[in-house]
Amino acid sequence: MPEGHSVHRIARQFARNFVGRPISASSPQGRFAQGAAELDGRTPTRAQAVGKQMFLEFDEQVWLRVHLGLYGAWDFAGEILVDPTIASANGRMGQTNQRGTDLAAPGDAPVFDEDGENSLASIGAPRRTRVHVRMSEQTRTLGADGTADTEEPGTAEWPPPVVGQVRLRLMTDVTAADLRGPTACAVETPEQVDAVIARLGPDPLVGDPVENEERFVAAVRRRNVAIGQLLMDQAVVSGIGNVYRAEMLFRARLDPHTPGKAIPEELVRALWDDWVGLLRVGVETGQMMTMDDLSPDDWRRAMASRDDRHWVYHRAGLPCRVCGTEVVVEEMQARKLYWCPSCQR
Template identity: 35%
Template sequence: MPEGHTLHRIARDLTAAFAGTHPVVTSPQGRFAESAALLSGRRFDHAESWGKHLFAEFEGDLWLSVHLGLIGTFTIDESAYVGEVPVVGQVRLRLRTDDHVADLRGPMVCELVTPDRVEAITATLGPDPLRPDADPDRALTRIQRSRKPIAELLMDQSVVAGVGNVYRSEVLFRNRVRPLRPGQQLTSRSWRAVWDDLVRLLPLGVATSRIVTIEDQVEDVELRLAAGEDVTQDWRESYVYKRAGEPCLRCGSRIRTQVVAGRNLFWCGNCQRRG
């Protein structure tokens, strides 16, 4: 499932491509045809995301609400075609201007909603580390009232919005937090360290479209972005994610794995003892 940085990147790119335009909106697949007809020709104002939810505002107080789920994709391309643009796959929604084509495929949610519905959805979500209005203390309150392990709480979108399986495994390792520690036993200091790390790492995911967590790589990306350089390297190494049974990069102990919140969690039992 795409993590929060992916949705923020899509929202950023949709806004850059379509803000202020009046795109033709269609549903080649047909499942969104009626709503697409209502949106077609209306001014596209902006797109934003909250966690794993994407919202796009059109004139007339109409909002497009999208959740990609496990397999959804939303691609934005510069149009290189004259006339009709070929439809590849099951395209639920298409936005098109003379300059760009955006295709939504395989979403879990694609619906036309009112501003009240947008508010109702976001009211169910925890703070998003990528949003400037995020309040980490809201999440801490929920965490310290719960007996569930912190690794499960990080995947609960009502506690923290946008964190998925890769970031939860990696950020808990980076801050040496024992992932199975009950939330009510997590110290405020440990939570703030985890939150601040998410605030640091997630924007790098938006900028590079990659999850970067190895510290020397993180520092390299930060320097290159600050210098205005293009960052195109494909990082694949992680501290613990998908490294079960392999030696820990810090201490050499074997990386452990266990299903937590329906996904495989990875951690080092020797390094991760804090909380």
């Protein structure tokens, strides 16, 4: 399932390429025909992500809410303007550490992984699980500054052909966004949007930082529920999924079964601080990079391969990178939880 960093990247891409521009909307698949008709001809005025949900506001207080779920993704085509806050889009690289992100100078070559996480053309579920149109087939060439280079006539088809089951297509005169496989795609009123957001836990990139931290600490410490479950509860904290859960618990050396109310307050606050930093890195790089203090070569390998990017996630049966104990996997909340029984005890 796409986690919070991906949804924030999508919202920023919409803000950069769609907000303030009249759009056409259609539902090639037909399942969202009525909703698309309500959006057609309107102008987006704001794009916002909260956790795993994106909200796109249109004129006259009409909202589009999208939850990608397990298999959803947006495919973008045409002239894609790069948000300067998304570092890897401009070829810059970041590295996780206890203080946040260290960005190298612009001009460093971008690193794309086998799942295409570091991408402007497609953001969402891993590409191998769904239909995907390659960037070279549907987009105009992007220049170094993120704008479209001039190309010879006939090298790209516009508008791009519809491929696969597209629930919703949004288009300006130069940019298209195709939505496939979402769990939720709905046109809503401001009151409905407010009600959804009210049910969500704090997101480090939305709202007051101090209030967000206090909400998280209070929600964890009042519950006699395993922290491995609480981190996946979107009413406790927004945006954390299976990967970030496993990695955050390992980084904190915390047993996933520890009840929230039994965790010292300072450790709960440290978990929040870690989520703030990891989410920032994820938004900037487009990848869930959770390892610290890597050499430049190890960093590039990790950016290119998920197997070199995480401490315990997806490493069941392999030795812990710290102590050598075999990493175990178990079911928690119907999702696989990876952890080290030696480091996390």
